[in-house]
Amino acid sequence: MTDKIFRINMTDLTTAIEDVPEGWAAHGGRGLTSTVVAAEVPPLCHPLGPNNKLVIAPGLLSGTAAANSGRISIGAKSPLTGTIKESNAGGTAAQLLARCHCKAIIIEGQPQAGKWYNISISPGAVSINEETETIGKGNFATAEILKNRFEGKPGFIAIGPAGEMKMSAANISVKDPDFRMRSAGRGGLGAVMGSKGVKFISIDPQDGKVEIAEPEAFKEANRVFVKALANHPISQGLGQYGTNVLVNIINESGGLPTKNFTLGQFEGHEKISGETMYERIQERGGKPKHGCHPGCVIQCSQIYNDANNQYKTSGFEYESIWAMGADCCVDDLDQIAEADSIMDDLGIDSIETSVAMGVAMEAGVLEFGDGEGICRILRDEVGKGTGMGRLIGGGAGMVGQIYGVARVPVVKNQAIPAYDPRAIKGIGITYATSTMGADHTMGYSIATNILNVGGSVDPLSKEGQVELSRNLQIATAAIDSTGMCLFIAFAALDDETCLPALIDLINARFGLKLTGDDVVNLGKYILKTEKAFNEAAGFSKQDDRLPEFFSIEKLPPHNVVWDFSGEEIDSFWNF
Amino acid sequence: MNVEVKLFAYFRDNRFKVKNFTFEEAVPVSHVLDHLGINADEVGVTMVNGRHCRLDTHLQPDDSLGIFPMIGGG
Numbered sequence: 001m002t003d004k005i006f007r008i009n010m011t012d013l014t015t016a017i018e019d020v021p022e023g024w025a026a027h028g029g030r031g032l033t034s035t036v037v038a039a040e041v042p043p044l045c046h047p048l049g050p051n052n053k054l055v056i057a058p059g060l061l062s063g064t065a066a067a068n069s070g071r072i073s074i075g076a077k078s079p080l081t082g083t084i085k086e087s088n089a090g091g092t093a094a095q096l097l098a099r100c101h102c103k104a105i106i107i108e109g110q111p112q113a114g115k116w117y118n119i120s121i122s123p124g125a126v127s128i129n130e131e132t133e134t135i136g137k138g139n140f141a142t143a144e145i146l147k148n149r150f151e152g153k154p155g156f157i158a159i160g161p162a163g164e165m166k167m168s169a170a171n172i173s174v175k176d177p178d179f180r181m182r183s184a185g186r187g188g189l190g191a192v193m194g195s196k197g198v199k200f201i202s203i204d205p206q207d208g209k210v211e212i213a214e215p216e217a218f219k220e221a222n223r224v225f226v227k228a229l230a231n232h233p234i235s236q237g238l239g240q241y242g243t244n245v246l247v248n249i250i251n252e253s254g255g256l257p258t259k260n261f262t263l264g265q266f267e268g269h270e271k272i273s274g275e276t277m278y279e280r281i282q283e284r285g286g287k288p289k290h291g292c293h294p295g296c297v298i299q300c301s302q303i304y305n306d307a308n309n310q311y312k313t314s315g316f317e318y319e320s321i322w323a324m325g326a327d328c329c330v331d332d333l334d335q336i337a338e339a340d341s342i343m344d345d346l347g348i349d350s351i352e353t354s355v356a357m358g359v360a361m362e363a364g365v366l367e368f369g370d371g372e373g374i375c376r377i378l379r380d381e382v383g384k385g386t387g388m389g390r391l392i393g394g395g396a397g398m399v400g401q402i403y404g405v406a407r408v409p410v411v412k413n414q415a416i417p418a419y420d421p422r423a424i425k426g427i428g429i430t431y432a433t434s435t436m437g438a439d440h441t442m443g444y445s446i447a448t449n450i451l452n453v454g455g456s457v458d459p460l461s462k463e464g465q466v467e468l469s470r471n472l473q474i475a476t477a478a479i480d481s482t483g484m485c486l487f488i489a490f491a492a493l494d495d496e497t498c499l500p501a502l503i504d505l506i507n508a509r510f511g512l513k514l515t516g517d518d519v520v521n522l523g524k525y526i527l528k529t530e531k532a533f534n535e536a537a538g539f540s541k542q543d544d545r546l547p548e549f550f551s552i553e554k555l556p557p558h559n560v561v562w563d564f565s566g567e568e569i570d571s572f573w574n575f
Numbered sequence: 576m577n578v579e580v581k582l583f584a585y586f587r588d589n590r591f592k593v594k595n596f597t598f599e600e601a602v603p604v605s606h607v608l609d610h611l612g613i614n615a616d617e618v619g620v621t622m623v624n625g626r627h628c629r630l631d632t633h634l635q636p637d638d639s640l641g642i643f644p645m646i647g648g649g
Contacts, residue, residue, distance in 0.1 A: 233617070234647035241584060243648030248583050252641045254625045265625075270592075274648075275584060300648070318648050444649050451647050452620050456627065490647045557625060 001208075003103035006126045008119060010196045011050060011109030015126045020103050028060035030086040031481035031526050032104055033075025037084055038529050040106070043536035047079035047188075048166055048195040050110035056097070056157065056201075057105075059483015063098025063210035064218070066505050067226045068485040070094050070293030072157075072174060077537070078187035080168040080352070080395055081412045081437040084533040086480065087184040090292030091174030094483050096155035097121070099205030111197040116164075119201045123208040131199045136161065138345035138383075142200065143179045150202060153177075158200035160347025163190030165385045167393030169352040170194065173344070176292045176301075180314050185349040186439060187414060188395075213511030221504035228498035230297045234453065234490040238300040239289045241274035243318035246418070247325070248273045253450050253459060254557045255423035257416070258326045259368055260358040261409045264423050264555045268331025272321055277304070277333060284309045298487050304337050313341045319440075322418035323354030328361060328368060335371030342378040348393060353382070355415035356396040363403035407549045412437035412539070421546060422555040422562050424449050424459045429469035429564070432544045433572040435530035441486055443473035447493060454493030460560055466572050474523035474575070481522060482506065524575055531573070541570050576600075576636035580607060583643045598634070605630040607640060619645030 005018040027035050033055040045051035054076045061069040072094035078085035097105070100123045111117065118131040133149075134142045139160045146156055155175060162170035170190030173181040212218045229235055237245055247269055250256045254264040270276060281288050284305040291299045292315065306312040316337060324336040343350045357374050360366065365388075366373040381389030391402055396415040400408030409416040414437030421428025426445030434442040445468055449459040457464045479486060482502065492498040499516070507514055534543075550562035581593045590611060598606075604621050608614075608630070620643040621628050634640060 233619075233645040237584060237644065237646045238648060241646070245584060245646045246648040249620065249641075249643050249646060252581070252583075252622050252625055252643075253627075275587065440649060446649065447647065450620070450627075451645075452627075453645075453647060458627070460626075486649070487647075 001101045001123065003101050006102050006105045006121060008105065008107045008126065008128060009109045010107060010111045010117070010198070013111065013128050015128060017124065017126060024103070027481060028062070029057055029071065029073040029481040029483050030075070030088065030477060031522060032057040033073045033086050034084060034526055034530050036104060036106060037075050037077065038533045041077055043077070043533055044538070045077060047077045047082070047192060052077050052192055052195070054107040054189070054192050054196060055104055057103065058094040058098040060481060060506055061509060062094040062483035064212060064509060065295065066222050067229055067295050067297045068488055069483045070295060071483050071485055072097070072184070073480060074172055074184045074189050076189055076192045078189070079166070079191045080188040081414050082537060083412055083435060083437060083539060084530045085187040085189060085436055087186045087189055088480060089172070089174045089182045089184040090485065091155070091176045091182040092293055093155040093157050093174045093203055095293060096203040096205045098210050099208040100203060101208060105201070107196050107198060110195065115197050116199050117197050118199055120204070121201060122204045122206055134199050136164065139173050139181050139347050140345050143175065143181070146200070146202070147179055152204060155203035156200055158347070159190045159193045160345060161383060161385070162346045162348040162393055163194040164199070165390065165393070166191040166194045167348065167390060168398070169349045169356070169393050169395045171347055171349045173347050177294060181344050182292045182315055183344070183349070185351060187436065190347050212509055214508040218505060218508035221501050221508055224497050225501035225505060226297055228491045228495040228501060229488060232491040232495060235298045235487070238298050238487060241278050242288070242300050242302050242316065244277050244316065244321050245274035246318045247322065248275065249450060250419060253423060255420045255450070255459065256322065256326050257409070257418065257420045259329050260327060260362045260407060261420060262407070262553070264420055264557060266326035266329070268329070269326065271331045272325040272333050272336065277316070280333065281305070290314055296485065298485070300487065306334065306337070312337045313344065316340055319418050320350035320354065323351050323358070324371070324374065327355060327358040328374060330369055330371040330374065332371050335375065338375050339371070339378060342375060342383070346378065346383055348382065351417050352395045352415045353392060355409060356392050356399045359396050359399040359405050359408055360392065360403070362407060363399070363405050365403070408547060410438060411546060412543055414438045419446055420555055422550055422560045423558055425462055425564070426457060426459065426465040426468050428546060428562055429465050429569065429572060430473065432546055432569050433469065434473070435527060435534055441476070443469045443476055444486070444489065445469050445472060447490065453490055460558060462564060462568070466568060470572055470575060473527060474520060476523070477526035478519045478523035481526065541566070544569055578634050578637070579639040581639065581641045583641065584646055586613060586642055586644055601633045601635060603631050603633050604628060604640065607634070608642070613642065617644050619643050
């Protein structure tokens with residue numbers, strides 16, 4: 001059975017299963033969502049209006065036995081940034097959608113205000129159903145309801161109250177194998193899903209399977225690929241300490257944004273570090289290792305229990321811990337875990353929301369270090385949609401605007417994540433030039449600036465940083481098209497067998513003869529397609545700049561400023 | 576001379592988090608690794624006073640040395 005486009009029109013509540021247009025056939029994941037958004041969404045449309053479209057696409061390798069191929073890409077015009085947006089997540093949805101022979105879901109139009117629906121997808125079938133029971137419910141309550149309503153192990157893609165309220169920081173949650181949530185976090189895509197009146201999508205592949213053109217070659221390529229991934233020391237460290245292993249090394253480098261980006265080191269770093277988290281997980285009978293989808297050989301997620309040894313949160317990431325921790329000066333890992341859990345339940349981006357809290361702290365709304373205050377605001381204000389809650393849920397830029405704060409760490413109105421661009425200059429180029437607004441995952445220069453992976457460059461020097469970010473952003477756009485987790489990149493940068501094995505996997509899946517050059521060209525095409533959309537939406541090179549305070553406020557301990565000229569930044573696009 | 580040594584991730588196992596050492600003369604980072612029984616092949620990053628350094632970098636009085644295995648995240 002060939003893959004199809006599942007088109008869902010929420011204006012007249014009709015569905016269609018269409019052939020894949022020839023120009024889209026070679027694409028998957030981010031390459032496909034960006035191609036569809038660029039082709040079908042008017043760049044000047046309102047992100048929450050009927051002309052925006054929500055595009056959901058598994059990657060080229062999703063649904064196969066390829067290790068770590070469980071990422072799902074979700075795209076639209078972003079209500080937070082006004083740019084094109086692709087945000088990807090783990091969970092089981094990508095694998096199950098691929099087994100439904102679904103190349104992409106396109107949700108378009110808009111229903112009557114106040115009407116809510118769910119969407120069911122299975123091989124050769126898609127339906128729109130009126131939804132009432134889960135409306136207004138958090139992700140955890142929704143998951144419980146769906147567990148009882150559906151037989152088997154379907155996948156779910158859902159929004160929480162933040163998405164229903166169309167907050168610009170709302171995310172889209174994807175169920176993992178244990179009915180817990182992974183998030184397509186950035187850029188407010190949950191608000192777009194909410195604007196379409198869709199509470200959740202259920203995915204049941206029945207006995208659907210992904211066909212492999214050359215099964216033997218596929219098996220061999222996967223063997224090499226798994227070996228490269230599993231043997232890499234960084235993969236092993238991720239299994240033990242999770243992504244939070246980064247707190248201490250980024251702090252040591254002086255690039256850990258602290259107290260709303262006024263300091264580069266956090267006094268309480270040890271208390272929120274990956275090392276401390278690992279010890280605590282062990283003491284409380286949690287699990288340091290947990291996979292967000294079947295077939296992951298890295299397992300960077302974990303089960304973090306509370307002081308009573310009861311489950312509190314999973315997928316407890318460095319970014320969230322940094323944002324609630326160092327950026328808001330909270331040094332209590334349990335309070336951060338509580339906030340993480342509330343945000344997962346509300347379905348709101350833990351980076352955007354936490355950085356917004358940091359800006360609110362600077363404005364005096366609450367004290368730096370007030371972890372209980374953060375949890376109260378999340379629960380009683382954001383969760384209930386009060387004025388204050390909607391303000392925080394509008395993101396860091398919104399909070400800065402309303403309270404008259406000049407130090408607002410955003411690019412294209414999206415909050416800057418966990419690395420200060422003054423002390424780690426390579427990541428600043430990525431923040432500035434990314435087609436998505438500030439986003440570390442678009443070109444993870446930290447690998448080479450800090451971690452000595454894929455070579456090393458001086459994080460305080462400008463030399464080589466533009467070229468580094470360019471190469472990483474091109475490679476990342478291609479990897480984001482495969483359905484692969486970005487954490488394969490550490491092995492790919494270091495182990496020369498890894499990337500060829502990945503290309504062999506794609507070739508064996510489809511019976512193709514792609515080369516490394518084809519993959520690079522794919523990455524370039526994606527970036528240029530996204531940039532063209534943004535330009536048509538009104539963005540120019542002046543938007544590829546960091547906030548002014550990075551250039552005029554020195555960051556301790558190295559006392560450095562952001563010193564790239566506009567011309568130097570713009571040379572990123574010379575390809 | 577006094578040097579502060581900080582260990583991270585699994586390098587702490589059966590060793591320490593942070594400890595002060597006294598050396599009679601300026602020693603290279605590799606000397607500290609040998610002293611602690613850390614295999615240089617396992618080292619991902621070393622930093623002196625928050626700046627990356629090489630294994631042949633000589634430590635100065637009151638330096639703070641951080642030693643990390645190969646780690647990553649994001």
